[in-house]
Amino acid sequence: MLAGAVxxxxxxxxxxxxxxxxxxxxxxxxxxxxxxxxxxxxxxVVVLTALLVWGLQMMPVLRAEANGPTIAVSAERFWWRxxxxxxxxxxxxKSLPEGGVPSANEIWLPAGLRSEFLIGSPxxxxxLWIPSIAGKMDAIPGRVNRLVVEPTKPGVYNGVCAEFCxxxxxxxxxxxxxxxxxxxxxxxxxxxxxxxxxADDEGFxxxxxNGCDACHTVRGTAATGKVGPDLTHLxxxxxxAAGTLPMSPENLATFxxxxxxxxxxxxxxxxxxxxxxxxxxxxxxxxxxx
Amino acid sequence: xxxxxxTRDNLWTLITAPTxxxxxxxxxxxxxxxxxxxxxxxxQTIGGFRIFVGGLTVVALxxxxxxxxxxxxxxxxxxxxxxxxEDSAEVRERFLEFSTVLLAGxxxxxxxxxxxxxxxxxxxx
Ligand SMILES: [Cu+2]
Numbered sequence: 265m266l267a268g269a270v271x272x273x274x275x276x277x278x279x280x281x282x283x284x285x286x287x288x289x290x291x292x293x294x295x296x297x298x299x300x301x302x303x304x305x306x307x308x309v310v311v312l313t314a315l316l317v318w319g320l321q322m323m324p325v326l327r328a329e330a331n332g333p334t335i336a337v338s339a340e341r342f343w344w345r346x347x348x349x350x351x352x353x354x355x356x357x358k359s360l361p362e363g364g365v366p367s368a369n370e371i372w373l374p375a376g377l378r379s380e381f382l383i384g385s386p387x388x389x390x391x392l393w394i395p396s397i398a399g400k401m402d403a404i405p406g407r408v409n410r411l412v413v414e415p416t417k418p419g420v421y422n423g424v425c426a427e428f429c430x431x432x433x434x435x436x437x438x439x440x441x442x443x444x445x446x447x448x449x450x451x452x453x454x455x456x457x458x459x460x461x462x463a464d465d466e467g468f469x470x471x472x473x474n475g476c477d478a479c480h481t482v483r484g485t486a487a488t489g490k491v492g493p494d495l496t497h498l499x500x501x502x503x504x505a506a507g508t509l510p511m512s513p514e515n516l517a518t519f520x521x522x523x524x525x526x527x528x529x530x531x532x533x534x535x536x537x538x539x540x541x542x543x544x545x546x547x548x549x550x551x552x553x554x
Numbered sequence: 555x556x557x558x559x560x561t562r563d564n565l566w567t568l569i570t571a572p573t574x575x576x577x578x579x580x581x582x583x584x585x586x587x588x589x590x591x592x593x594x595x596x597x598q599t600i601g602g603f604r605i606f607v608g609g610l611t612v613v614a615l616x617x618x619x620x621x622x623x624x625x626x627x628x629x630x631x632x633x634x635x636x637x638x639x640e641d642s643a644e645v646r647e648r649f650l651e652f653s654t655v656l657l658a659g660x661x662x663x664x665x666x667x668x669x670x671x672x673x674x675x676x677x678x679x
């Protein structure tokens with residue numbers, strides 16, 4: 265790819281230098297005609313045909329069947345709902361399959377396996393793009409798109425929403441963590457566990473008192489809201505609110521107290537009216553949700 | 555306007571080749587989409603449709619080839635020469651013939667490009 269770009273760059277710059285410096289001035293009609301026929305017709309047709317054939321024969325391989333996990337990714341304004349190990353349906357479906365191990369805003373993948381994303385959206389068109397791993401795939405309401413990816417190198421990669429979707433579109437990112445298949449299994453097993461929360465936990469009490477549980481689920485507790493991200497293992501993520509802030513107790517407090525200043529347009533109210541102590545208690549508790 | 559040619563070129567003869575291209579495009583994509591809908595089985599093969607697209611392509615190319623040869627022949631025989639700048643019925647005719655030749659060439663390549671995926675894809679993926 266880079267080599268091709270370099271060749272084109274050198275050719276274009278070379279031609280412009282040639283035409284302006286080395287041999288300026290007009291060409292005869294014959295030469296001009298020859299340039300059009302060879303440079304403008306024959307050359308592009310040959311090159312494009314070769315590229316088209318090359319690209320086409322690559323396509324079926326790119327879309328081969330997955331041999332790894334199936335992961336549902338729902339792009340919602342302005343975050344990513346994730347469910348691991350869902351039952352993949354073949355072909356085109358209208359909505360994402362239910363179930364699986366819920367998570368959000370961070371996707372783990374096993375290295376060396378072909379994992380399959382099922383991508384959908386409940387609101388507007390988004391697009392899942394993890395540049396180092398795969399091309400873009402749109403998330404379209406009323407339709408499930410499939411994307412098979414085969415990450416080969418363990419590491420943490422960045423992904424973004426690549427289709428303008430509203431106010432906080434630019435803050436709709438995600439982290440993709442590629443690990444060995446064993447680590448992947450262990451991670452999903454951990455994510456499937458409920459949180460251990462004492463009923464008399466101060467932070468949890470404030471959490472329910474202020475209605476956070478209407479929108480957020482913390483498995484193992486009475487909080488079962490489905491509007492926002494599952495918070496059961498919130499603190500195990502690297503970032504808050506779809507890549508907007510690094511994960512830390514201070515940033516959690518900032519996000520809860522100044523939601524719309526941190527990320528304008530999100531469908532979560534700002535809780536600026538709470539006292540600092542109260543927010544700190546909630547943030548401190550959220551931080552324990554490993 | 556009798557100018558002593560076999561065909562009198564007009565805008566219809568000019569757009570014949572691109573029209574064949576358009577219809578070919580529509581039928582190629584439409585037929586395979588119809589065959590794969592609702593795309594529940596993405597590994598379903600599309601052999602029949604590939605043959606259909608192949609046949610269609612041969613017909614389309616023959617049609618475009620005919621347009622090309624006719625226009626080129628008439629242009630040559632009547633001493634066509636670019637640029638066609640003169641303000642006369644004769645030159646207008648040459649100009650149309652020449653444009654037809656160019657459009658037919660473009661359509662020819664486009665039809666091949668349209669059909670190439672069917673030559674290389676074996677199933678609904
Ligand atoms: Cu988006």
